[in-house]
Amino acid sequence: MLIEARNISVKIGTRTVLKEESVTCKPGMVTAFIGPSGAGKTTLLHCLGLLLPIDKGSIYLNGMDITNYNTFQRRQFWQKHVSFILQDYGIMDEESVAFNVTMKSSLFGKRIGGNKERLLQSLDQTGLKGRESELASYLSGGEKQRLALARAIYKDANILLVDEPTASLDKDNRQLVIQLLKKFARRDRTVVVSTHDAEMIAASDVIHELKFPT
Numbered sequence: 001m002l003i004e005a006r007n008i009s010v011k012i013g014t015r016t017v018l019k020e021e022s023v024t025c026k027p028g029m030v031t032a033f034i035g036p037s038g039a040g041k042t043t044l045l046h047c048l049g050l051l052l053p054i055d056k057g058s059i060y061l062n063g064m065d066i067t068n069y070n071t072f073q074r075r076q077f078w079q080k081h082v083s084f085i086l087q088d089y090g091i092m093d094e095e096s097v098a099f100n101v102t103m104k105s106s107l108f109g110k111r112i113g114g115n116k117e118r119l120l121q122s123l124d125q126t127g128l129k130g131r132e133s134e135l136a137s138y139l140s141g142g143e144k145q146r147l148a149l150a151r152a153i154y155k156d157a158n159i160l161l162v163d164e165p166t167a168s169l170d171k172d173n174r175q176l177v178i179q180l181l182k183k184f185a186r187r188d189r190t191v192v193v194s195t196h197d198a199e200m201i202a203a204s205d206v207i208h209e210l211k212f213p214t
């Protein structure tokens with residue numbers, strides 16, 4: 001799905017964080033938001049995902065203005081179309097790895113719910129095979145990041161918004177995550193990342209540079 005910001009401005013407190021920013025993120029591509037720390041990469045990602053209200057401008061999904069979606073419509077948009085991997089990864093520490101991927105448990109939460117084959121495939125792809133029953137709290141920061149990606153692969157949403165996908169990873173895992181994001185995009189999914197990582201930038205199809213608003 002095509003997701004766009006057109007001339008959006010965002011103020012947080014008295015500070016202008018984004019000023020008339022426009023970007024088009026296309027399916028089949030990895031779009032990278034780059035720029036100095038504090039330039040608004042995360043903010044723009046949040047705006048595209050309707051997580052943050054904007055003061056001016058519009059967000060479009062496949063050419064349709066979705067800026068003023070109400071709570072119900074936003075929830076539907078998140079459920080049907082978007083996966084987020086944000087800075088805390090959204091992992092539930094007290095739940096198992098498997099639950100964190102499928103977000104489903106069977107009756108009384110005793111067994112793994114959801115589609116087992118897809119669950120195992122997504123864990124396999126992210127290097128977490130065999131760890132489905134472990135508590136997520138036992139995972140390292142980098143493993144949690146990959147677990148969040150496993151959840152996104154499992155959900156297979158049209159749009160994947162990722163804040164700093166490779167930030168806490170070693171070189172091998174960085175490449176693993178980059179290749180998975182590219183593979184995801186190649187299946188006509190829209191992948192948008194905010195990043196400082198030269199390898200991630202080099203692997204992206206479209207680079208969108210943010211500057212401090214003047």
Ligand SMILES: Nc1ncnc2c1ncn2[C@@H]1O[C@H](COP(=O)(O)OP(=O)(O)OP(=O)(O)O)[C@@H](O)[C@H]1O
Binds near residue numbers: 012013040041042194
């Ligand atoms: N909830 C908030 N309250 C106050 N200021 C905020 C808030 N969220 C973001 N900001 C400010 O907005 C600006 C842009 O932040 P943002 O996180 O989008 O930048 P970034 O480009 O992603 O930075 P980094 O590369 O360090 O992650 C920063 O100056 C930040 O302090």
